[in-house]
Amino acid sequence: MSKETWLYLYENSELKKIYIGIGGSLGRVFQSHNKEAEELRDASKTRLLQTSMPFSSRKDALMAEAVAIYIAGLSGYEPVYDSEQQDELFKPTNIQGKKSTKYLMPAVYVRDGEIRQEQLSSAIIVPISSERIEGRPSAYGCEPPEIFAERATGYWEIASGRRSQIKHLVAVLTGSHHVILGSWEVDPEKEWKLKPIEECKTSREQSRVSIPIVNPKEANHLDIRGKTYMGRLGQRVSYSPDIQ
Structure with missing residues (x-):
């Protein structure tokens, strides 16, 4: 049986600071923390709150904690962290030091249905992470098709x-x-443009090419967008079985 986990917070609207944590008991809120968290807890006008019911697992509580901290930051509060939270919940996303949580991802268009790799023909399958990388857009479902096509x-x-x-x-x-x-x-007769030399970090990248699609705005070829892909997906491209 999963261990119950409680979510609690120290919230000070005057200081615009908040600490959100999780613990294995109701008493965790009063136990030792790092110096900044304890100073916030003990400050005048700080409210101590905790969930009225526990989460059924630590994983569920971690997701709730990450979302709560993310929303608090958007609301103008300065989140107070401890080292475990930094490592387990968040990661840097840009040179300004802003952070995002691994428990949140851009919303994507999803519908029922599965497409198996062996159902595809003359197809190349490319892996796309949910994050924005190298200036290219994220997998956000409301991104215009022609914009996201640049990344794909x-x-x-x-x-x-x-x-x-x-x-x-x-x-x-x-x-x-x-x-x-x-x-x-894809129109294979079109030019397969090489990656510009100035954008290549290694000599190996100089052989990378852009896939020539027919129409960037038509992002639902064969009506499979939003369905679940069932097949091989690695860090590099994969192919339908008929491509040798």
């Missing part, structure tokens, strides 16, 4: 001998869900 098309390592066989691009969300984020028709 690459640049990818694709052997020259396979390019003429590719007529379908499928972008799949990495992680545990494998939602199909977009599906585009």
Whole structure:
């Protein structure tokens, strides 16, 4: 049976500071913390609150804690952390030091249905993380198709001998869900543009190419966008079984 976990917080509206933590008992709120958290707890006008019912597992409580801290930050509060929270909940996202939580991801378009890798033909499958990287947009479901297509098309390592066989691009969300984020028709006769030399960090990247799609705005080729992809998905591109 999962151990019960309680969520609690120290909230001071005058200081605009908040500490949100989790513990295995109702008494955790009064126990030792780091210096900044204890100073906030003991400050005048600080309210101590905790959930009236426990979470059924630590994982569920961690997700609630991460979301609560994220929302508090958006509300103008300065979140107070301890080292465990920093390592387990958050990670830096840019050079300004802003942080996001691994328990939140951009909302994506999802619908019922599965597409197996062996059902696809003349297809290349590219893995897309939920995060915004290298200035390219995230997998946010309301991103215009032509904007997100810039990320989905690459640049990818694709052997020259396979390019003429590719007529379908499928972008799949990495992680545990494998939602199909977009599906585009490919024109293999168009130019497979090499990644600009100035953008290459290694000599190997100089062979990466952009996949030439027919229409960036048409992101639901063969009506599979939003369905769950069932098949191989690694850090590099994969292919439908008919591509050798």
